[in-house]
Amino acid sequence: MPTYLATSTVNRADAEVLVVHCSDHRFQAGIREFLDQGLHLGDNYDLLIIPGGPQCLTLVEYLPKFSWVGGKWFRYLVEKHDLKRLILVAHQECGWYRSLPLHLHTSTIPRERQEEDLRRAHRALMKDFPELQVELYYAGWDGADHVSIESISI
Numbered sequence: 600m601p602t603y604l605a606t607s608t609v610n611r612a613d614a615e616v617l618v619v620h621c622s623d624h625r626f627q628a629g630i631r632e633f634l635d636q637g638l639h640l641g642d643n644y645d646l647l648i649i650p651g652g653p654q655c656l657t658l659v660e661y662l663p664k665f666s667w668v669g670g671k672w673f674r675y676l677v678e679k680h681d682l683k684r685l686i687l688v689a690h691q692e693c694g695w696y697r698s699l700p701l702h703l704h705t706s707t708i709p710r711e712r713q714e715e716d717l718r719r720a721h722r723a724l725m726k727d728f729p730e731l732q733v734e735l736y737y738a739g740w741d742g743a744d745h746v747s748i749e750s751i752s753i
């Protein structure tokens with residue numbers, strides 16, 4: 600393939616937002632649409648997309664190296680890019696959670712485990728970054744397979 604030239608140009612505006620979500624391909628387009636059109640972020644946000652998404656910001660005792668690197672990436676982006684707002688998105692049927700032992704959470708119900716982690720991540724990050732505005736979301740789908748994203752209380 601010859602060089603691909605995008606119609607998009609380099610975005611030179613500063614971002615103030617970090618979005619953390621899972622790698623699962625089923626949700627990428629829906630989450631991107633939510634960020635662009637639902638939250639009107641345009642493309643002015645940094646992204647941290649890894650399996651399990653926000654879960655990397657919790658569970659220090661179970662996967663310490665995983666948590667360490669998640670924290671390292673997070674700190675790098677927030678401090679170097681002077682970010683002000685954090686958006687954490689968990690999603691329905693996240694395969695990453697099937698790989699985690701059940702004793703790590705107070706509930707065995709997948710969605711409750713994920714919401715617990717969203718709140719854990721929020722509490723942990725507030726200690727080091729009290730100025731950061733944090734928003735929690737859960738992505739699923741409706742009866743017509745449209746991605747639906749709802750806000751989760753902190």
Ligand SMILES: [Zn+2]
Pocket residue numbers: 621622623650651652690692693694695
């Ligand atoms: Zn996932």
